[in-house]
Amino acid sequence: MDKKISNSFLEKLKGLGVQIGTELISPPREIKKIFAIQDVIEGYEKTSPLGSAFIREINYPNGSYHGNVNILYTYDLDLIFRWAKAPLGTSPNIERILFLDTETSSLAGGAGTFAFMIGLGYFSKDTFKVVQIFLEDPDKEPAFLYALEELAAGFDTLVTFNGKSFDIPVLRNRYFMYQNPNPFDPYNHIDLLHLARRIWKNRLSSCRLADLEKEILQFKRSEEEIPGWFVPQIYHDYLFSGDARPLAGVFYHNQNDVVSMAALINELSLMLGDPYNDKYQNDLFSLGKLFEDLHINSTAQQIYNYCSRFDLSSDQEVELLMRAAKLHNRIDGWDQAIEYWSKAAAIGSVEACIEISKVYEHRNIDLEKALDSAQRGMNYLSQSPEKVSGTGINHDLIRRIARIQSKINAKKKD
């Protein structure tokens, strides 16, 4: 096949300031695949009416560790499912969970981005299986997507890392482009990125999977590893060169991403099941907040109490006290809560002063104390206004003080 490009065309483009490539990067179709994928990676062809797709499988038998986490040991997943807002009545069945991670041709999204590798992971009796589907040539995408759909059948819950914003939208687009429905529509979806942020955002500078793997799971990847941002380039080069050898690093990267997610969900379930374990001391407060968000208030309360013994920064202490106070207020009433608010107010919390003022204005009526507390809050505010700028607290206090003052005056008249 002759690949000609007219010289006058090139000249014209050049004259308009466009950079011209000096030689064809893509070799003619016939002389392809110096090192085909089949020569580089051990796998098999999965055939279907739409063609064949290249598959690689790795088994992780019982007792395998990823860093310091046993891949196969999972505590109760109930809480995680609850957090992910899975429909009520869904009881987590570990064997119906499908871990999923994609490698894409670009990070741009839109119709021009496609997945060229999909890593799937699932538990099957005593083994954790990783199955990777590889797009040998973009022409074979229908078979690739078909294989994915087949392999994903039989599961009802997806676990991804940032899959809600990226991986699933990309895959969905690909199905849509072939005018097929999105096969992942009916699945529950647990996006571990969001859960990870809840727990570790305060403590770790980054909640990216690679960093969590290092910090939490204590796993170090080998030299085979290719960083995520470089992956599209490798595929790109493979297509133009026909040399699949550098792809080994991508398979390695993708495979570890999948296993990391499995290990991570195990670790998270352990933490939620045994929060007071010394190992999790640094994250106990975050866990408490999670319990509070899940409306498991008694556990949250206990955790907050426990945490109060720790060495905390004054900001953390204030947050802790305020949350504890809020819970008490909800469960036991304001008289329990006020103890915590007072402690917070003593450290300098403006919000605490406002809460106390509210109590004395509306509940345990003592207008003098109410005014006193509000004015204390005002003092704190004027000392460090930047802390609460833009929150409207300033106006709130002004109105509050004025209102209480007028109530006091009204009383005096009687």
Added chain:
Amino acid sequence: MASKLADLLNIWKNNPGFLGNIAVWNNEPAHEAKYSGFPRYIHPDLINALRNMGIENLYTHQFESLKVISRGGNLVIVTGTASGKSLCYNLPVLQQMIINEDSTALYIFPTKALSEDQGKKLSLLTNIAEPLDSPLHNIPLAVFDGDTASAIRNTIRKHVRLLITNPDMLHLAVLPHHPLWVRFFQNLRFVIIDEIHYYRGLFGSHLANVIRRLKRIANYYGSFPQFILTSATIENPRQHAENLIEADVEVIDNDGSPRGSRQTIFYNPPIINRALGIRQSAISEIIPITKALHNYKLQTLLFSRTRRSVELIIRSLHAQGDLEKNKIHGYRSGYLAKDRRRIESDFRDGKIVTLVSTNALELGMDIGGIEAVILVGYPGTIASARQQAGRAGRKHELSIVILVASMSPIDQFLMRNPQYFFEKNAERAMINPNNFLLLLHHIRCSAFEIPFDSQASFGSLDQELLLNFLTHLEMTGEIYHSGNTHRWIGENYPASMVSLRNIDSNIFRLLLNERGSLRSIGSIDGASAKWMVHPDAIYMHDGITYLVEELNFDTLEVKLRLVETDYYTDPQNETNISLIQTLQEYSCDALNINYGEVEIISKVSGFQKINWQTNQIFQTIPLDMPESKIITTAFWFSINNIVIEKLKNQKLWTSSPIEYGPNWNHQRFAALKRDFYSCQNCGKSDQNQPLHVHHKIPFRQFEDYNKANDLQNLITLCQECHKRAESVLRIRSGMAGLKYALHNMAAFMLMCDQSDIGSVAELKSIDGQNSPMILIYDQIPGGIGLSQTLFEIYPELFKNTHLLIDQCNCEEGCPSCVGSAGEFGIGGKIETLTLIRELLNSKDRNS
């Protein structure tokens, strides 16, 4: 029944001062409505909805539109504003929505304001339907633009049937994400493009390519929508429509809507300086006119070109004292949407009597028919002028339009040649979708959207050319070719690298310096930046005036600060042009006329400060800027020696060296001695450098050589400075005057902005002939079709240019005909006229 307006007009008619400035007073008689009933197949719910809005019958053009659409064709509707144009497309669309409850339609409007407005109109139609379970009721419609909250975007994609958007959004956000819109595209039956006259030049060329991409996507999902377009009056509505959508289009231009009679007045402010040709400013003239209208409580809309002048007019009106300030208001696109809504409805209700606006109100928005419209200066194109004028008009009562001329050449030309406004031959809208750079950008975007297989086409683009582009993109590594398919494999998002408003990927950010902190107010492309925002330039953005403090080529930033000045700046370009190839040519005995490809190396060498009011240059400042290089298309003509000789014999050709009289040598040495043998401008007194003695007032201006060679009129200059001085004189010559007039007239006839074309006058033609030439080129690299058109219309171009200069009332030349008079008070008018007359006459001899 005599109306107040008729009374006021009578008063004016009897006022000799007013009448003396009137160039034209035209009367259009009233026309009755022409009705047709509803076609049989129109759904009764739709008829009911219309009846609920007070519409009992269709106008003929609305009926005809339905007919054309029902036959399956594409349509362009060319009727005036307030003619019920939107029903021409809304009716067929809604009819289809009722018949098929999956059908969808795409509406493309050029501005956000218009989108919102039309969205409301549609909404009204769909909500006013009865009964409540009518299929017409609550058809999901949505405006989808940059302001649409991300939370509702998903809902829109899932459910919308009437999608309203603008070209930029379509290009950047919808098409590249089409898999999210599968349902919408699978059922797409109609594409509505409103105001297509707006899409000319570069913007239109971009849009044509966006339409190509749209059609590729629709076809991919099995849809082949019909196109319904609307346009203001242009010379070539069918051709323009067909160029935009690359399909056959029928035209409907018989307006069946009623209109009361309309009088159009062309008002030319009186001349206050005959020699320099300076007139009273348009703004000062309209104040008493507006005042009179306001006092008669006649609803008046003024259109002015810039925000600045809008503010100036409002201030002047307020300063009149006896006008109610709250009944006078301004309007521009920069206002918040809700403020604009409020102003529009207040104006409709009569709470605002006088509204002063930029051209923001030119497009569509419903503000009812107005009694008086004043155009303060010609808005730049005939189509625009007619749109603005079209705002005047009640259904059954008298209305007036007053066009007040500024000193610009075309304003003055129109005053004397009103047929360009009144008769149909308005400007041609031209686009060139196949400009190479545009194609490259949009083919990249289209490859990103849908792979190109071996059968694939890109609009009507030649298959081989498409393949060339795809192969080029393979070589840059952005497209992967396997089997039959060319597929996007690049890592970026190509649509984000293209702006539909320009062609340069170097975008400079405009930063406003507000007391030390910088705020972004917009952007400008690299090509324009060099001459529009050079250091110390006065730059207008969104109608506000700024001074350029700094232009940084490394950081791509322009620092500006707010100023109020009485001058504007005009950059001076030094341009070097070389010929690449001649594509078309024609010779006659006087001229060689050509169209071809050229390379332009240009450099902004300095700029002039020019007074706003009088157009007088009062300062010229040099600059040191980097040069720009582009390859583009150009139209040029060189003047044969026969004509030059003739002119030389008339002593009007200043470009030739001449004899300086018998006492020249003596006077020359006397001057050198007096000046201590050094250049009086820069001080150079190098013995090795030849020194020249220069006549301050050119020799040829004098009858008596003694006076010419008087020492007072002589000055010693070095070669450099003499060159510069000579070139100042050369500018006075006929070539410069002709170039100025031609440039203005060309922009007028091409319906483009003055800055869309560049012009040069040189003593030596670029094709090697030793003849002087004038060349006009497309500013867009690769050309956009402008110079090609000039080659096709040059006889009329020359004829009109001659008229422009000949009809001008000035003596020596002025900014309204041949350009600024300059320091010596010499206009060059006579030289220019003589030159162009020779060119016109010579042509006639041949034909």
